[in-house]
Amino acid sequence: MSRIFYIALTCFLFVLISADTVSAQQRTIRGNVVDEIAKPLPGVIISVKGENIQTSSDNNGNYTITLSGKSNILVFKMVGMITKEIAVLPTENTIRTSLLPDLKNLEEVVVVGYGTVRKSDLTGSVSTLKGSDLNRTPSASVDQLLQGKIPGVQVISGSGRPGAGATIRIRGTSSLNGSNSPLMVVDGFPWGDAGNLKQINPDDIESIEVLKDASSAAIYGSRGANGVILITTKKGKLGQSNISLSTLNTVSAMSAKPDLWRDAIDEATFANEAALTGGTPANQLPYLGEIRGGVYFPSIAELRGLDPSKPKWPHNTDWVDLVYRKPFSQSYTLTADGGSEKTKYAISGNYYKEEGLVIKNFYDRFATRLDLDQKLTDAINVGTNVILTYTKNNGVQVNADRTRVFPVYDDKGNYFRTSPTDFGHPLANANEVLNTSKTIDVLGTVYANAKITKWLQFRTQLSSKYGNSIGDVYEPSIVTFRGFESNGYGAINNFNTTELLTENYLTANKTFGKDHSINFVAGYSFQKFNTRTSDLIGNGFVNDNIQNENLSTAANRIIANGLSRSELASWFGRANYVFKDRYLFTLTARADGSSKFGSNNKWGYFPSGAVAWKANEEEFIKSLNVFSELKFRVSYGLTGNQGISPYQTLDRFGTARYFTGDGFQTGFGPGLSGANNEQGLTIVGGLGNNSLKWETTTSLDLGVDIGFMDQRFRLTIDYYNKNTDDLLRLRTIAPSSGFDEQWINDGEINNKGIEIGLNADIIRKSEFSWNVGVNFTRNRNKVISMGEKNRVDVGTLYELVRQRILTYTVGQPMFAYYGYKSNGIIQTVQEGIAAGLTGAAAQPGEIKYLDISGPNGTPDGVIDGNDRTIIGNPTPDFLYSFNTNLKYKRFDLSAQFYGIYGNDVFDFRKLTPSRQIMRWTPDNPSNEIPRANNTRGFLASDFFITDGSFLRIQNVTLGYNFKANPVKGIKSLRVFFSGNNLYTFTKFNPGFDAELGENGVNEGAYPRPRAISLGLNIGF
């Protein structure tokens, strides 16, 4: 303790000695601080230069400070603003001033794992985004809003379903079977995989930091290989007390008009032609004016009104109008925050409701947050952060692809069905099927910070996270196939997760002399995960009246439950050393021990190092007078991915029941059944592997940060090369062992690429500013090895082509498509037979496939499985985005463009009605669109592959800031209009959204809406 006292004393003396000793008289200065558009600035720290006197501006930007008389220079400081010094004349008692935004950003503090660092002192590749830079558009989670904002970060939102998440990839994908999502960390709590952070209201986010390279991500060790996204929520600030309300009201519409049959006659004609070609006898075609299975199918003539014996067919149902709507979505956030010397607080509440394009689809959220920090003594502050979120998701996914020939309802008012096994009625599904899920999430954190000495701090934190979701499902017996099969299907699905985290770490900040500065973090963390599920299912209900409300009334009841637990213990540390403010060194390491790892590999070690050189601090660069920033960075290190499910290291028994006359006997034994493979064979695992461990990614990052003209132009370029090995992979083992596969570490994937971020403040005046940003990301992904296999088929088995199309293939990017090559349409039977096709597949009007190989590796005159090869891949060549911001007086206008280029799409919906109209017929020998044929056995071929490049006008926002106190009781007011997903430039199938999931397969996903929002930000 005496040492601490000694150090404190030294510091005190130092302050005393360095203080100016000129004395004069005390006096009080009052004043007011505003920003460049004359909006009051609260929270500005005003101090007297060289003295220990400081205050902060209040909500109206007003302040009062006392000059002791020694110094007469006032310093106005605020994060993000250029610090201003004003010399007070002896006659002045009032100082009104304005602060300009600091566009240099170099003094900005950046959050990194377990601490912060000055932006200019960063050695790793870290990108920052302010919460205020997020697009203002309805979004259930912040994840989608990151799209196009940060170089190297790919955000894929493959669905417009309310509450849908997004897929986030940082610097490519590097795991075959583990997760490829970055780790999301919220206020220091490692939340888990990024993708759907629905618990955090995007309005509550202060800043987002993305850790991309090994040096920055290694502090998260075995969870860092996919990169880390740090979310920091808004905190109360000293000297303020704000109450604000922000609202967002949005009207949406379909962004692409669905490409469906426009009238019933074309549709029925096509159906008849397709049936005839497909081998249906001419007297059994669908539309002949006959009753089939109790339903009358009109003839084409009747549809046209040309059948003299019958009235014109009255139905031509437009399902698009019935299924889709123009949804209205709302979001309201009320925030109160502020702080005094002792206490800082932030409280917010949010209500969010997103309606889907499909009727009955909606997503509701109530989110509340409390953040409190209390100074107990000069050395200790304690605080808490509590987040509570409730969400509700309702509705089923239906589409409008139903025949126009038949009506919505039959003459009794029931849903019209084309046969007793017609389960495709979209309104019946939307209205009669119960499908809701409700979640409650709570994250509570308590922490204490203690200053042990001036330069040494200790922080301890205890967090617990609780999540609960309940799914309610009921499918009536005549609406869905499952309902029919089960005679009414009801279920309650419970999912429950709890996590506990304790973190304790020391932070040291010390400067030695003029040239040496050290920052050091070291600590211990322990996290426990617990996930519990239960499913209650009932089959066979007397009627559909009480849905799933009393499952005990079901004829058959099935219950299932599960629990998975794991623990993660970690030691971590980081040392930053700055020499002469220009040579920067960082060493980071983490040791992770996980219960999920095999007993032979309990602990993984992830070291990394980085060096940076601020060349702009060197005299010879300074003398050039060109660069305001010139920094070179190199980092190298290891990160891990622990994508193992719990218990994979142990032998696990399967269970099965056998009937012995008086009932079923439950058995246990070797062989745990899993999912089915392509042939429908149940794959059996359960053979333990006590050497199982994390995947290791070794990455190199070379980066340069350049600033010109006082940071008006800023350029960041990073090149990276990431090699991931020890891939977690299911090895196929000899089936004669009784097992089919086992988890092992084997295989290698490489990602390398380049990221460029360019920002330019083209105009930088107090009343007029214009800023432009460009992001460019190019990643090359390649599977290097996968043990004994050169190709593994992954993903779904697609019914239409009876195979899986996605593969991991050595030498190719992940998800490369595998299938046949095609070459137009067969025009003559001879051509078809010459191509190696037989029977109906060789007829004119069918797709011509290419015979590229045979059993011996050479073409054999037969089209069969040997003719398959890699036919495309969904990985884009590059991603790009363009952001611009224009401010003129009280107006601001911002726009964002986002594009991807060079990706293939496997378009299962290629044969849209508008294309079917142009199909091959003897009179129209198309070489693009095959003839109508309802029994064609499509092969997975490049016929379906289309270029998926697109450029989208992602967002345009126009805002107006009213002058301060526009109305009594309102301090500030901003109004804005925001348009999202406004237009897409693409050559892709016009009936569909070009943005698809990571695998690039178009099966007609839930369309993404075009949204127009009106927003208000009101300060009270």
Add this chain to the structure above:
Amino acid sequence: MNIKKYIYSAFVFATVLSSCQKLEEKPYGLVNTSSFYKTEADANSALAYAYAILPEVGYYSRGYYIITELPTENLTQKGDAGVSNFELDEIRTTPTNADLDNLWTYLYRGIARANSVIANVPNVEGITPANKNQIIGEGYFLRALHNFNLVRMFGAVPLRTGVIADAEQVPMAKSSLSEIYNLIESDLKNAESLMSIAKNKEGRANKVAAQALLAKVYLHLASSKSYNSPGYAFVDDAEKKYTDAKTYAAKVINDQSVFGFTNTLVDIWNTALYKTAGSVNEHIFDAAVDRLGVREGEYTKLPNMFLGSDRPMSIPYNPSNATSPIINIGQGWNHFRTEAGHYNSYANTDRRKTDLIVSSYTNSGTVYNLDINSASRPFSRKFIDPGRDADKMNANSPIIRYSDILLIYAEAAGPSEGYSAVNRIRARAGLGDLPPSLSVKAFRDAVVLERAWELAFEGNRLFDLRRTNGMEKMAQDYGKTITSGAYFFPIPQRELDTNPLMKP
């Protein structure tokens, strides 16, 4: 000072937390070796698990019939049944055949489950010796059944006798047919001596089942040698094996009263009768299922493979009895299609054709006749469940039945003692006796042909053809060209690729 205390306690807190966790895993909700095979209930459960492989879709609920019936003249398949079915039907099987891969996998899963019973149950304490013996005996019986299926299908294969606990134990070379049959024989003799003669419960084996299976094994060896069937040159004395087969078949016929002859053909296939003890005692061993099962394998959909898909069907329970009630058998998938070669081979009065193959049915009062040359053909009604609950059915898959043993006895005993057994079968089918005074060869050929009718669609014909060196003649008669897999199917590619000690 406060701070110090606080920091100190925080460190203590952290240390306590770190020391109380050991990062060990205990799999929740999952049983494994460390917690199992301790009690009598565990032993019973291990055995139930071993049995549960039998009615799986990949085994006796579908896969076994696809593989054993399609290559014969009994059945062909629907047009979109997939390339693997076609390869089997046309006897041009390849190592990548999915159906073969599937059955191979299920057979070895069955062996792994049986091995875990054989290896672990002897160590279970607190169990009556009788029950312990019975359980271990059933384990031996199941292992023998799987190995007998394997060797008859694939020939020389790896012989797995231990429990696999580590991936290092996986690589294993093939054993010879001789080694495999030695194990089958010793397993069945162990099973015979360990099990009791009383019928245990539905779907479980007893001493008689082991004797019956052993008779079948001996007959397979005897006839394979006698007919010079490929691969069976190792059998040293065919006549000795015929005698063994006869001895064991005689034990089943003479030394027990648990199983016996059923006089009415259709009753053999009446689930309500054979699932009730004492009514129909034909089925010495079968894979049991029930409609109350929650997944396929607990119930069966096998009848759907045979039944026509056009519309729900009603048929008379017993066509040979004019007053027989009408039963509803629902509709199926028309996957298996009866081949004309088989259908036309019956005598017109053969009740196994008139009573057990549905050639006409009614639906809503309309009579529909099935044409053997069309898509909707006459189909076997051995696999039906009139009480079906949608697609959930309780038709057990027959593995060994009493009629099979009578025919084994006849074939093994030859004309000197075999006539009465085979004529008993023929009489039930409404046919006269076999011509007397047949030569040994002619008599045995006649019994094999009798088996083709009596045991049609039950997965016996392929092995009868193989053991009598008759695949070529069948293919020739039927106009098929054999490309591969006539006597032994190729070992699945997945096994070749992943088992370094395995050679094709």
